[in-house]
Amino acid sequence: MAPSQINEQTTQSGRSTGKGISFSAFAGISSLLAGILLLPLVISVIGPAPYGTWLFLLAVASFLWYLDLGVGTAVVHFLSRARSGDAGSSPDRIVSTALAWAAGAMLAAVAIFLPIALAYSAEGTEYVVPADFETLVLCALALLISMAARPMGSILCGAGYLHVERTTQVVGTAVRVLGTLLACLVWKSVTAVAIAETVALLTPTFLAWI
Numbered sequence: 001m002a003p004s005q006i007n008e009q010t011t012q013s014g015r016s017t018g019k020g021i022s023f024s025a026f027a028g029i030s031s032l033l034a035g036i037l038l039l040p041l042v043i044s045v046i047g048p049a050p051y052g053t054w055l056f057l058l059a060v061a062s063f064l065w066y067l068d069l070g071v072g073t074a075v076v077h078f079l080s081r082a083r084s085g086d087a088g089s090s091p092d093r094i095v096s097t098a099l100a101w102a103a104g105a106m107l108a109a110v111a112i113f114l115p116i117a118l119a120y121s122a123e124g125t126e127y128v129v130p131a132d133f134e135t136l137v138l139c140a141l142a143l144l145i146s147m148a149a150r151p152m153g154s155i156l157c158g159a160g161y162l163h164v165e166r167t168t169q170v171v172g173t174a175v176r177v178l179g180t181l182l183a184c185l186v187w188k189s190v191t192a193v194a195i196a197e198t199v200a201l202l203t204p205t206f207l208a209w210i
Helices: 003-046 048-068 071-083 091-124 130-149 151-158 162-187 190-209
Strands: none
Touching (some): 003 162, 003 190, 071 091, 071 151, 151 162, 151 190, 162 190
16 A cells, blocks of 8 residues: 555544544533533423423433443444454444344333333322323333434444434434423423433434434
């Protein structure tokens, strides 16, 4: 390979790395700022008790997300090896194995979550009406079901599209801001807020899949 070609590839790699780091920083900062700025509005409109009911269910679902035992990190690692020419790392096998593992983790998470939601229903319905509580549970279940597609973001990173994966995170944050504002200013209900936050959390996975 000619020195000019090597220098060109090095430059392109440096630009890609810089773009990925920049998008990562922007995605993290925008998500943090959105959470800080939206919280007072949600609390004032929805109330701490109803929103706390949703946050409890969301926290349980978020904790159960870790049942995949870090398969995303493994996907990034082995896909990176495949891109570097490792003959023992088959991208098709890596992707299919990751999705199968994620599907199993999703089933386990749902099986654990449902009894917890049922046990919490008596307390939760003290702050929201039963129909609203059911909607909150369905939103949390939607997040857990999306675990089956969770490796798609890691697949993007492992394939060298870190900046694209981070862009999906930024889009998710934008959806959260717009959806939460509409939920608080138009519908003014905890279910609307929960649906908005759920859609925002599902957006990066959906875009990564596409």
